[in-house]
Amino acid sequence: MSTSRRPQQERSVATRERLLEAAFTCLLEGGYGATTVGHVQQQAGVARGTLLHHFPTRSALMGAVVEDVVERRLELLTTARDDDPAPASWDDVVDLVWRELQSPAFAVALELWVAARTDDDLRAALLPLQERIYRTVHRGVTRLVGADHPRSPMLVQFTIDLLTGAHLAGILSPRAGTSDVVDAWKVALRELATSDQSDVRRL
Incomplete structure (x- = not known):
């Protein structure tokens, strides 16, 4: 060259x-x-x-912003690496997901996803990225606790879904008791992760 x-x-x-x-x-x-x-x-x-x-087009620009969020801005995608040393605790996972949900990156992604509901061009630009985002986030968080844990995929999904709902419920105005919900989920998550493995197929 x-x-x-x-x-x-x-x-x-x-x-x-x-x-x-x-x-x-x-x-x-x-x-x-x-x-x-x-x-x-x-x-x-x-x-x-x-x-x-x-x-x-504007939609092409917005789609590139989402790709940029995936590649550079979500902290969990850079900290949850294959070469990380010891697995994190479930409490650490909850704290990480909760922090990321309150980050500028999530706010921007949410802005675009809501707009895409009624914008056909934007939806077409974002749809190819949607599963990639979910897969990457899920895989990154799962690595934190060790992918060999038999319940990791489901417990990580529970965590992401529950905390996302708790965050969205208070997005316009903080809701009293949200921090208690997060703390209660930490307790429940530890119990689910360590309970009798014969129950794993029920989750």
Whole structure:
């Protein structure tokens, strides 16, 4: 590869990252409705043609934001690695999932998923990413406690679903008792994880 092409490609990558960062910021601060192509262009400080070169449609840009969330922003995807040392405790898993649900990355993903319910183009852009996100998150959390635990997949799913529901229930205004629900689930989860293995098929 020529030396002249390398800087050009590096600039292209840097511009793409700037656009994704701008779109993420717009979604976080103003929501999907306010995140227009023009707003992102202004936030990124690029020409409209430059934005459209990288992302021909608004839906393509939003889909790329979700991919960026998966690749870079969800902490559990970078901490739950194959080379992690000892398995984490179930309490650690609950704390990690609860923290991620309150992160900017989840807020942006939620903004897009809600918008996709009534936006056909956006839904078409996000559908191919949906299962990838769920699989990656589930696999990452399962690694924390050790995939060889016979109940890991189901207990991780219980944890993600229950905590997601608890978080969404208080997303407009914090609900009293939510922290008690999280603490109670830690107790229940420990009991489910260590109970008689002959009951594993019931879960």
